[in-house]
Amino acid sequence: MHAAQHEDRDPAAGDPAAGRTRRAPGSAGAVPGSTGAASGSTGAASGSTGAAPGGGRTGAHGGGTRAEGSRSVFEPAEIGRALTRIAHEILERTSGAGDVILLGIPTRGVPLAHRLAGRMEQVEGHPFPAGSLDITMYRDDLRLRPARALGHTAVPAAGVDGQIVVLVDDVLYSGRTAAAALDALGDIGRPRIVQLAVLVDRGHRELPIRPDYVGKNLPTSQREVVRVLLTEVDGEDVVLLGEGPGASGGDGMTR
Amino acid sequence: MNRHLISAGELTEQDALLILDTAEELAQMADRPMKKLPTLRGRTVVNLFFEDSTRTRISFEAAAKRLSADVITFTVKGSSVAKGESLKDTALTLEAMGADAVVIRHSASGAPHRLASWVKGSVINAGDGSHEHPTQALLDAFTMRRRLGRLGGLRVAIVGDVLHSRVARSNVLLLSTLGAEVTLVGPPTLLPVAVGAWPCSASYDLDATLPKSDVVMMLRVQQERMNAAYFPSVREYSRRYGLDAARMALLAEHAIVMHPGPMNRGVEIAAEVADSARSTIVEQVANGVSVRMAVLYLLLGGAEAQS
Numbered sequence: 001m002h003a004a005q006h007e008d009r010d011p012a013a014g015d016p017a018a019g020r021t022r023r024a025p026g027s028a029g030a031v032p033g034s035t036g037a038a039s040g041s042t043g044a045a046s047g048s049t050g051a052a053p054g055g056g057r058t059g060a061h062g063g064g065t066r067a068e069g070s071r072s073v074f075e076p077a078e079i080g081r082a083l084t085r086i087a088h089e090i091l092e093r094t095s096g097a098g099d100v101i102l103l104g105i106p107t108r109g110v111p112l113a114h115r116l117a118g119r120m121e122q123v124e125g126h127p128f129p130a131g132s133l134d135i136t137m138y139r140d141d142l143r144l145r146p147a148r149a150l151g152h153t154a155v156p157a158a159g160v161d162g163q164i165v166v167l168v169d170d171v172l173y174s175g176r177t178a179a180a181a182l183d184a185l186g187d188i189g190r191p192r193i194v195q196l197a198v199l200v201d202r203g204h205r206e207l208p209i210r211p212d213y214v215g216k217n218l219p220t221s222q223r224e225v226v227r228v229l230l231t232e233v234d235g236e237d238v239v240l241l242g243e244g245p246g247a248s249g250g251d252g253m254t255r
Numbered sequence: 256m257n258r259h260l261i262s263a264g265e266l267t268e269q270d271a272l273l274i275l276d277t278a279e280e281l282a283q284m285a286d287r288p289m290k291k292l293p294t295l296r297g298r299t300v301v302n303l304f305f306e307d308s309t310r311t312r313i314s315f316e317a318a319a320k321r322l323s324a325d326v327i328t329f330t331v332k333g334s335s336v337a338k339g340e341s342l343k344d345t346a347l348t349l350e351a352m353g354a355d356a357v358v359i360r361h362s363a364s365g366a367p368h369r370l371a372s373w374v375k376g377s378v379i380n381a382g383d384g385s386h387e388h389p390t391q392a393l394l395d396a397f398t399m400r401r402r403l404g405r406l407g408g409l410r411v412a413i414v415g416d417v418l419h420s421r422v423a424r425s426n427v428l429l430l431s432t433l434g435a436e437v438t439l440v441g442p443p444t445l446l447p448v449a450v451g452a453w454p455c456s457a458s459y460d461l462d463a464t465l466p467k468s469d470v471v472m473m474l475r476v477q478q479e480r481m482n483a484a485y486f487p488s489v490r491e492y493s494r495r496y497g498l499d500a501a502r503m504a505l506l507a508e509h510a511i512v513m514h515p516g517p518m519n520r521g522v523e524i525a526a527e528v529a530d531s532a533r534s535t536i537v538e539q540v541a542n543g544v545s546v547r548m549a550v551l552y553l554l555l556g557g558a559e560a561q562s
Contacts, residue, residue, distance in 0.1 A: 137292045137293070137294040137552070137556075138293060138294075142294065143556075143558050145557055145558055146557040146558055147553045147555075149276065150280040150281070153280065153283060187287075187292075188287060
């Protein structure tokens, strides 16, 4: 069912090939980063030594949110550049249309949506509505964990009918969050086009979901944990890659 | 959170705030064209009402349906209970039908507690005798927080037949957990003897309490009490403890007037007060659905709690 919905919207979301080409520079840019990451992981193999570079950064930012043994794979400046690029891509692919709405998925998709809207406004000179879309009540794994608190849903007053909605999330992993977001969005209205923008695509899709805009493709193993920290929520901008479930426990990770 | 909701006293401050915050998000849903959520699809909620109730039953029914649960409503009239079935046999029947939650209203205090030991699903107390009515207290707290923006330090007067009121009992327990200061007001015959042990103060003088209150909650004078000599006459009760326009004028500018319903206009509350802008009576009904959705979601939405 998700598949069918997604297939419906995909063609409208633009030429997938073009999307991939456009993403290529992004992934090319990721090469030095991932090379660095590779050397980092060599260090990580030797345990506490691997934590040293990350540990230095942790000290610099005073981030208590950081799990031990995780390393930075996406620096603040890179995150900023990736968001600027995505903002331009959204404008390009929607021909600067005035009817674009950015809906972030709580927790960390929401500040990302607002940042993208801000950058798009700088380019186009008029504001773009941004809001949030909580998907908790639509998750397919609700019964696997105790009932969780709901996030906030704030859809711009004009609604989403007939508009282009760009869903924004921090990490794309199994694709289940995005599928749930499509269900949630369907109950709010009927957008003309739905697209998906993510800061990090870590692979391992379990559903036929494909992002339209990607900040960075991050090859990971399923044992690893990707953690996105944002200034608005965590006090700093960084993407961390850690080992194993010991580092888990937050939002924007294994989902 | 516990698996059941039997008493407002069982809720920790954290639990209660989680319910109120969840209800706040769900209340938004009431404004959109599509009011249904798929969250409890395939779950069965049984409404087991041994006592007449319109608003509570309908409120629970609406809440469960908005979360896509299947609702079976079981009222005593025309049921096997009228033929003499015991509570336990009724419970076992529900168990066999696979009820995930049972919402029970019963005239005997403690019936939901007893039921909880017989069924596997969650038990939600929708009012038992003169014991408790926790979802009413939650919706009252929710309404106060929405209107006045906070609960901590709020001065709440609960006026009337406190002795027989499960609403008053649940409200005292929940509001004290949430940091509000409750004063119970009523004639000496209608205040419980042990009121000194409750986490609240008590007064016989309504006029002295009103200027010091942010919230006035009027309790219903139950018809069946009127003949039982708890007070000399309805008119005298109304003169001393009824909220009319003159008394309402004693209230602070921001204060609100609440009533759990159904109300006796002209007895505990004058029509002009009930229809005034201070009155939250209609809001309370709307908020009831959101709060009950939150309770159902938190009890049934996740994995089964280990208890």
